Amino acid sequence: MPRMLDVSDAVRAEIGDEEADRLLAGENAPGSYDCTSCRTPGDSEQERTSTVLFVGDETAVLAFAHAGCLPSQVVQVTEEQLLGAVRSIGAAGEMAGADAVAAGTPHAAVPEQAVLGVTSGLVLVDGELHPALVVEPTSAIARPGSDGTGDDFLPLLVEQGFLPVTALTSVPPVLHGWSVLLAVGQLHAVLQPSANGGQPVAWWQAHQPLQVTDSWRAAANKHQQVLLFAAPVGSIGRQPREDLLRGALDRAAAHGRLVGAALPLAGT
16 A cells, blocks of 8 residues: 655655655555654654655765654764664564665665654652653664674663663762753754864764753753653653653663663753
């Protein structure tokens, strides 16, 4: 059945006419998918869906988004970010239908890819409200070069300087070199140090700037830092209220499934 897909000229130029036509005919496109922008389910048989091609230095991955969230486009990302997303789906050759290919050759559709879900909220620590971001991937994150069967999300962050959080009783130490980019009241990215010592690079970047509440932004401006907590897939979930989010954080901490750091604020 033909899908309600939008394939922009830029995406078509990258993947080729033959692959684009196969997508539009429904041969390679998924029916259901998780939107690469808002992270909620979509259905290309029932609603307009954008094809979004993420292109690294040598690899490209085709993802899908609600047309109302993102237009069909080509997005340049670092090779490390792209390969990290592909590795998290599974070991090479066992990626549940996912396929990463060298740039310049036809790109296979990827119906699902791991993304970092980010939730903002105010967290009460030691009697004071602090702005926080809670990061949870949509699937296990494998260590580069591993067989892809484990989840190394927390160990990889600990190696970057994040510390295990066993209870939310004190503010975690500042992780210098990392920062949270906030501009015009919107959340744009979490930045990490560049491997070559240059300008910071995006560890996580919003496909569209995320609006934060006035109280969250006021707390960020007051403290000039944001608390970032991270947990493996399945630890936190999408909590609709801050009290429920706090409860999920407390449970993850008690079970040794939470790391955190205080990141300086970049922007206002």
